Amino acid sequence: DADVTQTPRNRITKTGKRIMLECSQTKGHDRMYWYRQDPGLGLRLIYYSFDVKDINKGEISDGYSVSRQAQAKFSLSLESAIPNQTALYFCATSDLSLETQYFGPGTRLLVL
């Protein structure tokens, strides 16, 4: 079984809809991250969490919110989706001591 899972893997939605992307991990890591990847722009950090009670904004948090429901679960919400949020979204985890990030398989989101 994969250590970091993301659901759904693909999603098509319409402008203005609220959607949630979910991430679960079995690595036992405290730190979790959400990134988006766009062609030519690379991976950009949206939010990160160092434990259940610690949530931090990343480089591009506007239009997004997150929830850390448990050590193993970190969800990303788009409150009112817009077309320029069409992207590939990745969840990642890291160990407190090593800082190496382990990525999930990604969610491909299309906002029409």
Added chain:
Amino acid sequence: EDQVTQSPEALRLQEGESSSLNCSYTVSGLRGLFWYRQDPGKGPEFLFTLYSAGEEKEKERLKATLTKKESFLHITAPKPEDSATYLCAVQARGNQFYFGTGTSLTVIP
């Protein structure tokens, strides 16, 4: 401003033809530099972490090096299965990670 730049954007090599990928960075308080491999449709896969200038890490045909301003990923005698996008990332003071846009490597049999 913290920034990571990778070059070239794309690289085509013949099988066995060695080369290097570059990652230059400007960051306040470098805590670590990371190399990842990403295959199409998949998440990045960790390769190396480098923490200080002069450090080197090796894994099979790959070798990563670090100076105060840049890192190189050397690929020796590449094989077609080394074809992928290679991403560089830095962790800055404040714990944020910044990624480059990657180098797309194609190794031709």
